[in-house]
Amino acid sequence: MTIFDVYTPHLQPAARTVPVAIYGNRWCGITQLTRRALDRAGVDYDYVDLDDHPSVQARLQSLTRGLLRTPVVYIDGDWLMAPSLREVQAVLARHGVWA
Amino acid sequence: MDAFELLESTSTIAPADTLEPVTGDIAHVRDLYRSAPPMDGTRVSTGLQPGTAAPEFALPMADGSVVRLSELRGSPVALVFYPLDWSPGCSVQLELYQQEYDEFASRGIRLLGISVDSIYSHGAWAAVRGIQYPLLSDFQPRGATARDYNVWRPDDGHSERALYLIDADGIIRWTYVSERLKELPDFDELVAALDLVAATTAIPRGEEKHAEGTHHSESKEEKR
Numbered sequence: 001m002t003i004f005d006v007y008t009p010h011l012q013p014a015a016r017t018v019p020v021a022i023y024g025n026r027w028c029g030i031t032q033l034t035r036r037a038l039d040r041a042g043v044d045y046d047y048v049d050l051d052d053h054p055s056v057q058a059r060l061q062s063l064t065r066g067l068l069r070t071p072v073v074y075i076d077g078d079w080l081m082a083p084s085l086r087e088v089q090a091v092l093a094r095h096g097v098w099a
Numbered sequence: 100m101d102a103f104e105l106l107e108s109t110s111t112i113a114p115a116d117t118l119e120p121v122t123g124d125i126a127h128v129r130d131l132y133r134s135a136p137p138m139d140g141t142r143v144s145t146g147l148q149p150g151t152a153a154p155e156f157a158l159p160m161a162d163g164s165v166v167r168l169s170e171l172r173g174s175p176v177a178l179v180f181y182p183l184d185w186s187p188g189c190s191v192q193l194e195l196y197q198q199e200y201d202e203f204a205s206r207g208i209r210l211l212g213i214s215v216d217s218i219y220s221h222g223a224w225a226a227v228r229g230i231q232y233p234l235l236s237d238f239q240p241r242g243a244t245a246r247d248y249n250v251w252r253p254d255d256g257h258s259e260r261a262l263y264l265i266d267a268d269g270i271i272r273w274t275y276v277s278e279r280l281k282e283l284p285d286f287d288e289l290v291a292a293l294d295l296v297a298a299t300t301a302i303p304r305g306e307e308k309h310a311e312g313t314h315h316s317e318s319k320e321e322k323r
Binding site: 029060 | 130
């Protein structure tokens with residue numbers, strides 16, 4: 001055991017499929033963290049990059065009445081803004097994706 | 100319905116109810132960064148060019164032991180300069196690299212974080228964020244290593260957000276300095292760079308015979 005032997009968190013595989021969308025930026029840490037976690041767990045999602053789609057960013061600004069914080073994550077009827085991974089996991093669990 | 104149609108059919112977005120009640124002190128402390136004052140700024144230092152010998156450093160980590168770059172010779176190193184522990188917003192870079200640690204480890208790359216924070220701050224920050232790889236303290240003289248690597252922000256008293264990939268011979272192979280402090284390197288580009296530094300790394304002494312005749316690209320495939 002050295003200082004470089006590091007524990008890597010293992011996420012449970014997805015148990016069912018629900019509609020998931022992520023509106024974020026490739027340079028954003030939360031976007032990267034969320035996408036990579038879903039990739040690892042085998043959860044399908046749509047991804048829209050806000051640098052590539054400024055009109056979507058404007059639409060989100062309007063829908064959130066100017067209180068937009070990105071990334072925005074949609075999970076089967078629930079909307080999250082700049083969520084922690086724990087929040088994303090909790091909502092997915094609530095929708096039966098993660099036990 | 101795709102993500103674009105979803106927005107067209109939506110009339111308002113109200114964030115979902117709080118899903119994770121704050122139940123303990125640690126949960127509260129862990130999320131403090133989310134409501135901390137914003138940190139932003141554009142790049143003022145450009146880093147060192149690939150091909151440059153990586154400057155030596157000897158810096159303490161949270162447990163007080165000292166990590167010297169020269170002692171890591173023989174393994175590639177990912178050196179992640181970040182502005183500060185406890186910083187806000189999109190700054191979940193260290194957590195991301197913890198989650199993705201096997202992308203580094205599977206290529207034999209040793210991952211090190213480095214900021215101007217004290218070893219005590221590093222210990223607390225790593226504990227609440229679940230970060231288990233070493234965080235080095237560039238504390239005294241403040242930012243000396245960040246200056247050596249040309250990623251210092253003199254007006255802010257902390258480094259740029261920057262990432263160096265150093266090969267097993269101590270040569271910088273990949274340099275990234277964020278244009279804006281809140282920006283991280285694209286993860287796919289980082290993984291491509293990890294492949295690059297792993298491929299340019301000499302076979303460790305003592306393993307030449309074992310690996311004889313093995314092409315680098317083949318050995319990469321084996322690791323996947």
